[in-house]
Amino acid sequence: MKKVILITGISSGFGKEMARVLVEKGHTVYGTIRSKCDVAEGVKTIYMELADGESIKKAISHIHDIEGHIDVLINNAGMHSGGPIEDSPEDVFRKQMDINFHGWVNTIKNVVPFMRKQNSGLIINISSIGALTGLPFQGVYTSAKFAIEGLSYALRLELKQFNIHVVVVNPGDFKTRNVETREISVADNSVYKKQFKKSLAIIEKEEGNGKDPEILANKIARIIEKKNPKYRYLVGSFIQKSAVCFKRIMPERIFTHLISKYYGM
Ligand SMILES: NC(=O)c1ccc[n+]([C@@H]2O[C@H](COP(=O)([O-])OP(=O)(O)OC[C@H]3O[C@@H](n4cnc5c(N)ncnc54)[C@H](OP(=O)(O)O)[C@@H]3O)[C@@H](O)[C@H]2O)c1
Numbered sequence: 001m002k003k004v005i006l007i008t009g010i011s012s013g014f015g016k017e018m019a020r021v022l023v024e025k026g027h028t029v030y031g032t033i034r035s036k037c038d039v040a041e042g043v044k045t046i047y048m049e050l051a052d053g054e055s056i057k058k059a060i061s062h063i064h065d066i067e068g069h070i071d072v073l074i075n076n077a078g079m080h081s082g083g084p085i086e087d088s089p090e091d092v093f094r095k096q097m098d099i100n101f102h103g104w105v106n107t108i109k110n111v112v113p114f115m116r117k118q119n120s121g122l123i124i125n126i127s128s129i130g131a132l133t134g135l136p137f138q139g140v141y142t143s144a145k146f147a148i149e150g151l152s153y154a155l156r157l158e159l160k161q162f163n164i165h166v167v168v169v170n171p172g173d174f175k176t177r178n179v180e181t182r183e184i185s186v187a188d189n190s191v192y193k194k195q196f197k198k199s200l201a202i203i204e205k206e207e208g209n210g211k212d213p214e215i216l217a218n219k220i221a222r223i224i225e226k227k228n229p230k231y232r233y234l235v236g237s238f239i240q241k242s243a244v245c246f247k248r249i250m251p252e253r254i255f256t257h258l259i260s261k262y263y264g265m
Contacts, residue, residue: 003224004028004067006060008048008107009077011037013176014126017217018074019043025221030063032077050077050103051095060110072122072224073111075104075148080178081140082200083185084192088140092185100144105151112159121164122229124220125152129172129236132244136263137192137199140185156231167229169220170244172236173210198264211237 005022009015010031019031020040031039032048039045048059064070078100081092108123115121130138131145149168156166186196216235223229234241247255 002026002028003071004030004063004069005072005074005224006030006032006063006070006111007074007076008032008050008104010039010043010045011035013178014171014174014213014216015074015076016040017213018076018220021214021217021221022224027224028067030059032059048077048107050099050107053106056103056106057110060107060114064114069118070111070114071120072124073107073115074124074126074220075107076126077103078126078144080182081185082138082182082203083140084137084187084190084196085139087187087190087192088185092183093140093143096140096144097147100141101147101151104148108151108155112164115159115164116162119163121159121162122167122224123155123159123164124167124169124223127152127168127170129170129234129240129244132170133247133259135203136260136265137196138203165229167223167231167233169216169223169233169235171216172234172240173206174213174216174236175207175210176213179204179207195265202263 005027007015007018007029010019011033015031016039019029023029023040023042030044030046033045034047034049046059046062047055049055079096081088081096104125125148127148128142128145130142131149135142152166152168159166186193190196219233219235223233234244
């Protein structure tokens with residue numbers, strides 16, 4: 001069945017690919033942007049800034065006014081702060097949470113009343129494998145993703161009665177603009193400088209060799225077609241998905257040792 005889908009952040013990366021794939025499948029796709037950009041033919045763009053609650057409200061009611069319903073919300077847009085926690089100022093944490101957490105909460109809160117009234121809907125939150133394993137020097141970013149995990153779990157329980165499904169997708173490393181736009185905080189005299197440089201090189205190498213975002217977009221298209229989607233989907237390399245499994249079954253001490261070694265610490 002063809003659906004009305006809202007995707008946040010379609011100027012690049014996952015958002016851009018999801019919009020392209022879903023419009024090709026015949027869905028009506030609205031994608032949020034903040035400035036003029038190239039999008040696939042047929043995708044409808046709409047302005048939304050996640051740090052601006054009014055723009056979120058305006059965009060969502062505009063789509064509902066035109067379409068009369070919103071079937072799928074894909075929370076995708078976000079930014080990425082990196083660096084040692086001790087070196088990351090409070091405003092860096094606040095900005096990360098404002099965009100990647102409060103912006104998503106706001107979007108969800110504006111869409112849910114419409115989905116509730118139509119007694120159907122699907123909310124897909126793009127989390128991260130890092131939100132299940134933890135990653136060194138990605139504490140600012142993963143804190144927001146961990147928050148999304150907690151939010152999604154509660155939301156899923158609350159919305160079940162209204163026939164609204166909540167799905168969490170945890171990607172591993174994919175080649176997107178994420179690598180170029182990461183905002184880094186590291187003090188000039190940082191005690192973590194050497195370790196951070198080493199870990200960041202490993203992280204960036206993995207991201208650079210990351211999978212094609214089209215893989216994730218195709219997965220999302222299949223999830224949308226399911227009548228009863230699972231709660232969680234891991235999308236990434238074998239080793240990234242295995243890390244989640246190891247974290248679940250290994251004693252925490254051993255897992256911490258392995259992940260520290262992996263990131264050159
Ligand atoms: N790439 C990976 O390996 C990976 C792995 C796990 C999870 N993820 C998650 O996947 C999602 C998409 O990331 P991506 O890798 O595709 O990165 P990306 O290519 O940098 O795309 C990010 C998108 O978010 C938008 N955005 C950023 N800040 C915004 C704001 N304040 N308000 C509205 N839109 C904003 C950007 O729009 P502008 O062009 O206007 O900046 C862009 O469209 C994110 O939630 C990310 O955390 C990515």
